[in-house]
Amino acid sequence: MSEPEALFGANQNSPATSPSLSLMDQFIGIFTEPVATFKKLNAAPSWIGALTVIILVSLVVAGVWGFKVDVEAMLRPGFDANPNITQTQIDQTISFMEKFFPYIAIVQTLIIIPVIVFFLALIYWLIGKGTAEAEPPSYAHALSATAVPGLVMLPHSLLTIVMAFLRPVGGLTPEKLPPSSVGFFVNAANPKLHALLFALDPFTIGSFVLSFLAFRYTMRLKTGGAVACTALVVLITIGFRILGAK
Numbered sequence: 001m002s003e004p005e006a007l008f009g010a011n012q013n014s015p016a017t018s019p020s021l022s023l024m025d026q027f028i029g030i031f032t033e034p035v036a037t038f039k040k041l042n043a044a045p046s047w048i049g050a051l052t053v054i055i056l057v058s059l060v061v062a063g064v065w066g067f068k069v070d071v072e073a074m075l076r077p078g079f080d081a082n083p084n085i086t087q088t089q090i091d092q093t094i095s096f097m098e099k100f101f102p103y104i105a106i107v108q109t110l111i112i113i114p115v116i117v118f119f120l121a122l123i124y125w126l127i128g129k130g131t132a133e134a135e136p137p138s139y140a141h142a143l144s145a146t147a148v149p150g151l152v153m154l155p156h157s158l159l160t161i162v163m164a165f166l167r168p169v170g171g172l173t174p175e176k177l178p179p180s181s182v183g184f185f186v187n188a189a190n191p192k193l194h195a196l197l198f199a200l201d202p203f204t205i206g207s208f209v210l211s212f213l214a215f216r217y218t219m220r221l222k223t224g225g226a227v228a229c230t231a232l233v234v235l236i237t238i239g240f241r242i243l244g245a246k
Contacts, residue, residue: 023049027151030210038145038217045140045218047147054150055113057157062109064164065174066102073171120236121146124219124229131225137218145218145229149210156180156203175201175241192242199238208234 021029021040026049029037072094079090097104125142137145159178169177175198176183183198211233215226 020044020046023053026050026148027154030148030152034210034213035217038148038214041144041148041214041218042141042220045138045144047140047143050147050151051114051117051143053154054147055110057154058109058113059106061157061160061174062105063102064161065169065177066105068164068169069101069173070169070171071098071101074173075171077171116236117143117146120232123232124215127225127229128215128219128221131221131228133220133222135220137220141219145211145214148218149207149214152206152210153203156201175199195242195244196238199241204237207237 021037021044026037026041026046029040075094075097076090079085079093085093121139121142124145125137125139128137128142156178159180160174163177163179164174167177175181178184178201180203181198181201183194183196183200186197188194188197208230212226212230215221215229216223219226219229221229
């Protein structure tokens with residue numbers, strides 16, 4: 001097998017003989033038969049549709065939330081906790097952000113999501129080269145294993161949009177709006193503990209499980225490799241959010 005083929009997805013079960021799963025089949029499959037779905041993605045990697053839908057829905061979330069959030073209520077506590085910033089600088093920054101925040105949120109979403117997906121897929125692909133059960137996965141396999149599990153968060157995103165219209169957003173960030181996490185019902189005084197409680201959400205936990213299955217059956221990693229990749233997913237999804245909570 002040539003180097004380009006090894007990178008971009010040709011394997012013994014090529015898409016020529018294994019038809020690619022449609023986006024709807026992927027979405028239904030991760031809820032009804034995830035193992036079978038990820039095995040099919042091993043034979044025919046597919047990720048463009050999933051990534052596109054995730055970006056589009058995330059843009060809607062960013063737009064709706066960005067126009068409704070109270071920017072001062074969200075930003076001021078963090079600024080006030082920083083002794084290196086003067087009150088004048090805080091007021092000027094908040095005044096600027098209030099004017100442009102919705103557009104900043106949309107642009108950031110448009111840039112950050114694909115960058116994160118392609119970067120993480122690269123890391124997973126590199127891990128897979130040393131932990132695959134047999135033939136190393138292609139980068140297309142890694143992209144599929146990165147993007148497709150994210151489809152499980154689409155109902156959560158739609159719920160976020162609905163809640164943004166039904167209740168005052170205040171200074172809440174998007175993950176704190178849906179009534180699906182422990183943090184929505186339990187208010188902890190410690191901000192880091194409260195961030196952890198918001199991460200205890202069936203959709204988020206489901207995405208971790210699906211990511212593990214994708215690493216095992218789409219990328220065909222050994223259990224240790226799949227666990228390492230899943231741990232990275234958890235670290236990025238929860239760890240940094242907890243560390244940044246103030």
